[in-house]
Amino acid sequence: MFFAVASASLVGVSYLLFVSAAPFPFPLSNGFPTISNPSAQLTTIEQQAHGSLPNGSPPPTISDNSKTSLRLIAFNELFEVAFFTELISNITNSTGGTQSYGIGNQSTRKTVLDALNAVVAQEELHALNANNALANFNSNPIQPCKYNFPVDTFSDAIKLASTFTDVVLGTLQEVQTLFAIDGDAGLISGVSSVIGQEGEQNGFYRNTLGKIPSALPFLTTMTREFAFSSLNQDFVVLGSCPNINEIDLPIFGTLTVVTSDIQPRSQNIEFSVNASKYGGSDAQFSRFSLVYINQQNNPVVEKLQDVRVQNNTVLFEASFPFDEATFGNGLTIAVVTNSSGPFSSAGAVANATVFGPGLIQIN
Numbered sequence: 001m002f003f004a005v006a007s008a009s010l011v012g013v014s015y016l017l018f019v020s021a022a023p024f025p026f027p028l029s030n031g032f033p034t035i036s037n038p039s040a041q042l043t044t045i046e047q048q049a050h051g052s053l054p055n056g057s058p059p060p061t062i063s064d065n066s067k068t069s070l071r072l073i074a075f076n077e078l079f080e081v082a083f084f085t086e087l088i089s090n091i092t093n094s095t096g097g098t099q100s101y102g103i104g105n106q107s108t109r110k111t112v113l114d115a116l117n118a119v120v121a122q123e124e125l126h127a128l129n130a131n132n133a134l135a136n137f138n139s140n141p142i143q144p145c146k147y148n149f150p151v152d153t154f155s156d157a158i159k160l161a162s163t164f165t166d167v168v169l170g171t172l173q174e175v176q177t178l179f180a181i182d183g184d185a186g187l188i189s190g191v192s193s194v195i196g197q198e199g200e201q202n203g204f205y206r207n208t209l210g211k212i213p214s215a216l217p218f219l220t221t222m223t224r225e226f227a228f229s230s231l232n233q234d235f236v237v238l239g240s241c242p243n244i245n246e247i248d249l250p251i252f253g254t255l256t257v258v259t260s261d262i263q264p265r266s267q268n269i270e271f272s273v274n275a276s277k278y279g280g281s282d283a284q285f286s287r288f289s290l291v292y293i294n295q296q297n298n299p300v301v302e303k304l305q306d307v308r309v310q311n312n313t314v315l316f317e318a319s320f321p322f323d324e325a326t327f328g329n330g331l332t333i334a335v336v337t338n339s340s341g342p343f344s345s346a347g348a349v350a351n352a353t354v355f356g357p358g359l360i361q362i363n
């Protein structure tokens, strides 16, 4: 349903008008994601990444739930490699400041390309590291999909990079907690090193967008279910992933943030969902709630207002209680739940989620 056209759910911006170029296909010209260790191709990637894959021994065994986390990490990193490869190609092929990927100022252009050329190789190593770990535990590596990216300008591409990096930064928090719960402490430090690394990247993206580098004192938490849903709803070409069925996580219905360019003030914002699986009945929706997750705070539950069914789309509003000190800066996740809570964690919200996530990015 959602995949033929590009995403409408990111950052409260409607992307439906964009018709993407051909979906991004793997493998890369260096053979990625099929890279042996050791090999000349791996050495070249490591040089471009300014460093190596970890060379220590992994733990002897890990839990099935930790394997699910590694599969999601590989799935996400493969997507990131596709995105940054295509972004570099778009910038490289754009010659001047008047083109949508042209960066007129040559010193800024060099700074951006130097950064992204390191990032793409670093993401390749993140993906290889997760897939090599799965292979070590006798599990299949996750294979790449085909992807569409709902952007066609440099600044929209960097905004998107900043938002999906925020999603990763939230999700890896949960992954670490689950590693600890499942007794897989040996995996925690490597993931911590990637959290810091992705935070460095996001400081650069935010700076490029004219924002302060660090968004919040405590970054917004996510769950694996929300990250997996978002990747599939927004970027993955439906049916193009060879072994996505091995990733034991749900894909929720899509929640579109209809209001665009959301400003930092308390307001109502509009959302929509495709209601066909609920028979298009607004009665169904009166028992649902809109839940926001922002920073490390308890989820905020709001009532659905002005629920309207137009054809097979349900439109509704909900209060967005922005407050500079306490709610709404940085990444906010919005989801529709079939319970009004109260919820004590993002995981509890995910357990009641029917549609989502919508991603709202302010400041």
Ligand SMILES: *[C@@H]1O[C@H](CO)[C@@H](O)[C@H](O)[C@H]1NC(C)=O
Binding pocket: 019, 020, 021, 083, 084, 086, 087, 090, 148, 149, 150, 151, 152, 153, 157
């Ligand atoms: C690259 O440019 C094409 C054509 O404008 C666009 O469809 C695609 O989404 C862009 N990709 C990225 C990652 O910016």
Ligand SMILES: *[C@@H]1O[C@H](CO)[C@@H](O)[C@H](O)[C@H]1NC(C)=O
Binding pocket: 088, 089, 090, 092, 093
């Ligand atoms: C764009 O530039 C890249 C190098 O970054 C090159 O590999 C690619 O073939 C070019 N793509 C097009 C469509 O010209």
Ligand SMILES: *[C@@H]1O[C@H](CO)[C@@H](O)[C@H](O)[C@H]1NC(C)=O
Binding pocket: 105, 107, 108
């Ligand atoms: C290029 O842009 C940077 C960052 O905005 C600025 O500091 C620098 O002076 C610019 N250089 C030129 C030659 O315009």
Ligand SMILES: *[C@@H]1O[C@H](CO)[C@@H](O)[C@H](O)[C@H]1NC(C)=O
Binding pocket: 001, 002, 274, 275, 276, 312, 313
């Ligand atoms: C809603 O979902 C149905 C069933 O998947 C699909 O046929 C329809 O095109 C979707 N409508 C919209 C507006 O996306």
Ligand SMILES: *[C@@H]1O[C@H](CO)[C@@H](O)[C@H](O)[C@H]1NC(C)=O
Binding pocket: 310, 311
């Ligand atoms: C609903 O569908 C009808 C028939 O396809 C169309 O004429 C109408 O504009 C649609 N209404 C909305 C609000 O999208």
Ligand SMILES: *[C@@H]1O[C@H](CO)[C@@H](O)[C@H](O)[C@H]1NC(C)=O
Binding pocket: 345, 346, 347, 348, 351
């Ligand atoms: C979510 O549901 C699962 C399965 O029922 C349960 O194990 C888990 O504790 C729940 N998580 C939270 C945070 O309630």
Ligand SMILES: *[C@@H]1O[C@H](CO)[C@@H](O)[C@H](O)[C@H]1NC(C)=O
Binding pocket: 338, 350, 351, 352, 353, 354
């Ligand atoms: C609420 O949604 C959750 C997650 O999709 C689902 O597991 C649960 O069965 C639903 N409960 C009701 C009462 O619909």
